[in-house]
Amino acid sequence: MRMTTLLLLQLAVILLAARLCGWVLRHFGQPAVIGEMAAGLLLGPVVFGAWMPEAHAALFPAASLPPLSALATLGLVLFMFVVGAELRAVEGTKAQVRAAGLVGALGISLPLAMGLAISPWLHPRFAPEGLGFWPFALFIAAAMSVTAFPVLARILKDRNLTQTRAGRLAMSAAIIDDGFVWIFLALVLTLAGGHTGPGIEVAATGALILVAVAFLVLKPLYAWLLKRGCDEDGAPTRGTLVAILIGLVGCAAFAEAISLHAVFGAFVFGVCLPRDNRLVHHLAKAFEPVSMLLLMPIVFALAGLNTTPEAFVGAGLGAFALILSVAIAGKMLGGTIGARLSGYDWRDSFAVGSLINARGLMELVVLKIGLDAGLIGPELFTLMFGMTLVTTVMTSPLLSLWARRGEGAALADRSRPR
Numbered sequence: 001m002r003m004t005t006l007l008l009l010q011l012a013v014i015l016l017a018a019r020l021c022g023w024v025l026r027h028f029g030q031p032a033v034i035g036e037m038a039a040g041l042l043l044g045p046v047v048f049g050a051w052m053p054e055a056h057a058a059l060f061p062a063a064s065l066p067p068l069s070a071l072a073t074l075g076l077v078l079f080m081f082v083v084g085a086e087l088r089a090v091e092g093t094k095a096q097v098r099a100a101g102l103v104g105a106l107g108i109s110l111p112l113a114m115g116l117a118i119s120p121w122l123h124p125r126f127a128p129e130g131l132g133f134w135p136f137a138l139f140i141a142a143a144m145s146v147t148a149f150p151v152l153a154r155i156l157k158d159r160n161l162t163q164t165r166a167g168r169l170a171m172s173a174a175i176i177d178d179g180f181v182w183i184f185l186a187l188v189l190t191l192a193g194g195h196t197g198p199g200i201e202v203a204a205t206g207a208l209i210l211v212a213v214a215f216l217v218l219k220p221l222y223a224w225l226l227k228r229g230c231d232e233d234g235a236p237t238r239g240t241l242v243a244i245l246i247g248l249v250g251c252a253a254f255a256e257a258i259s260l261h262a263v264f265g266a267f268v269f270g271v272c273l274p275r276d277n278r279l280v281h282h283l284a285k286a287f288e289p290v291s292m293l294l295l296m297p298i299v300f301a302l303a304g305l306n307t308t309p310e311a312f313v314g315a316g317l318g319a320f321a322l323i324l325s326v327a328i329a330g331k332m333l334g335g336t337i338g339a340r341l342s343g344y345d346w347r348d349s350f351a352v353g354s355l356i357n358a359r360g361l362m363e364l365v366v367l368k369i370g371l372d373a374g375l376i377g378p379e380l381f382t383l384m385f386g387m388t389l390v391t392t393v394m395t396s397p398l399l400s401l402w403a404r405r406g407e408g409a410a411l412a413d414r415s416r417p418r
Contacts, residue, residue: 007067010059011298017043018297029396031154033296033361037389040300044307046382060305072302073262075295076365077252078287080263083150084270085280087175095342099169103338104176107356108145111330115144118326122319126380135192139375142185143367143384144327147177148360148392155358155395166348169339170355177356182267185366189260189373206258210251210265214272218247223274234278241286244273261369296361303364303385306371311382320383327387328394331357347402354398363388 021039022032042048049056119137127136152174153162161167190203222244229240236244248269255265273279312320335353340346367384370376376384 006064014297014301034392036297037300040304043301044304046307046309050309068302072299075291075299076263077266078291081248081266081270082284082287084267085273085283099342100172102342103173103335106334106338107173108177108180110334111144112141114326114330115141128374128377138188139370142188145181146359146363146366147174147356148358148362149174149178151360152355152358166351170352173356186264203258210254214268219272235282306378307382308378311379323383324387327391351402354395358392358395359388360392
């Protein structure tokens with residue numbers, strides 16, 4: 001079969017599986033993106049490869065994976081650019097900002113510390129050969145600290161919780177969380193530069209150059225350009241969109257060249273653009289259909305193809321239980337305690353803990369970066385993929401549980417004699 005024909009067939013199968021799984025999980029109260037993530041796992045060797053090994057080998061031969069990987073990288077670049085452009089400073093009263101800071105700090109520090117704590121046990125079995133302890137341990141800590149800002153926003157919107165106290169607090173904390181995690185992950189990749197790339201000096205110097213150019217040169221340049229290249233509704237003209245794409249691809253290519261991964265360049269470029277809600281709306285409208293509907297299912301499928309059924313054999317089950325327990329405990333405790341210390345009642349506090357425990361797409365992006373950089377291998381990638389699905393799927397049921405308990409408490413309170 002010709003490579004072009006095979007690639008198109010792969011895309012058709014991936015998109016069909018993503019749509020079907022998304023449609024099924026929507027009927028169970030889950031965002032469609034969770035079904036698309038599950039479709040990636042189903043298309044990998046753990047399910048499809050085990051069930052129909054010959055068909056799986058014919059549809060996804062090793063020689064066909066580089067073109068898929070290139071499309072997946074493009075999808076990640078577009079996605080992280082929009083995430084960076086949407087990122088905002090935490091807003092609200094002083095009490096709300098303090099609460100978000102406390103939840104964000106505990107929601108990061110607890111899972112980070114617990115990730116470091118289990119790394120001595122995970123490193124001998126799951127670290128790639130030749131990788132030192134600290135790059136591995138710091139990456140595990142970063143991966144445990146992720147909150148899925150986009151998936152969290154989608155869950156809140158679907159359940160009409162965006163303007164609730166718990167919803168606003170969780171979103172604000174997620175902004176803090178995501179900002180910290182991407183900075184921390186960039187430092188981890190820089191420290192691992194001697195193992196995975198041109199060296200720590202090149203990676204660190206290149207990262208500083210990227211940030212300096214983005215905020216000292218590109219930010220004022222694109223602010224000037226967007227003032228003159230948008231219509232009355234704030235929509236960029238075709239020429240302005242091309243200029244944005246040039247800046248985006250240039251920053252992504254530079255980040256990739258210094259072994260920092262293209263998504264960091266895309267994220268930094270998105271963050272440096274003017275904070276204009278109309279612009280963000282039009283950028284999302286322009287880029288999200290391509291990235292989310294076409295390219296991100298490829299990311300999920302490629303992630304599934306990097307999994308291995310051997311991960312759940314023998315001690316792998318114990319490792320999965322440990323990773324899952326630590327991931328849930330770190331985020332749930334951090335979010336719940338932070339909200340409770342900020343004066344929120346127990347129901348809202350548990351809701352906040354449940355929300356920031358959702359890892360979703362952001363976790364898969366982090367895991368893909370770690371796999372590409374040689375910081376984790378296929379077995380640990382598979383276990384962390386499973387943890388990502390479980391922690392994200394459990395968010396909606398937990399929110400329903402706290403809502404029912406809240407309603408029950410309110411009814412009991414109203415029934416008391418006065």
